[in-house]
Amino acid sequence: MQKRQTVKDYIRTIVDFPHEGIMFRDVTTLFADPRGFRMCVDQLLHPYAGMQIDKVVGLEARGFILGGAIAHQLTVGFVPVRKKGKLPGRTISQDYKLEYGEAIVEIHDDAIQPGEKILLVDDLLATGGTAEAGIKLIERLGGEIIGCAFVVDLPELGGRRRLEAMGYEVHALCDFEGT
Secondary structure, three states: OOOOOOHHHHOEEEEOOOOOOOEEEEOHHHHHOHHHHHHHHHHHHHHHOOOOOOEEEEEOOHHHHHHHHHHHHHOOEEEEEEEOOOOOOOEEEEEEEEOOEEEEEEEEOOOOOOOOEEEEEEEEEOOOHHHHHHHHHHHHOOOEEEEEEEEEEOHHHOHHHHHHHOOOOEEEEEEOOOO
């Protein structure tokens, strides 16, 4: 059995998924390993130690896994940002661009109170479109984002630059070249 020392060591790459030419960074292998998952959650939390965080917001869908674990560790609430039509009750929506088309995400309109300190979490930062949509929803509800945490950054796709240009701190545990 291979010894794994970093979060990146636990992530497998699946070639040509979901389309030819894509190198899919599969974090499910990281989540499946208890040591890897613990390391991931601890390292995502580390930069925010001692900071006030009222809620963790996770982006659909793998951000739910990470966000729930982080919220549990911090003893704070967890708020999901979901695809349109998946949340019951009253929501607000935000559209964003995908590589081929557009999508819409939603959050409950009472999920965040004005002034609450929010940590945004997802598994992967590519172009930053989903994260930006999540940020806009949080801000519309009056939340203050203290950071954006990701397991994987794909620097060539520019998501980090996009979020940093908006004034947000980005924390990623590892990066991979390519798409």
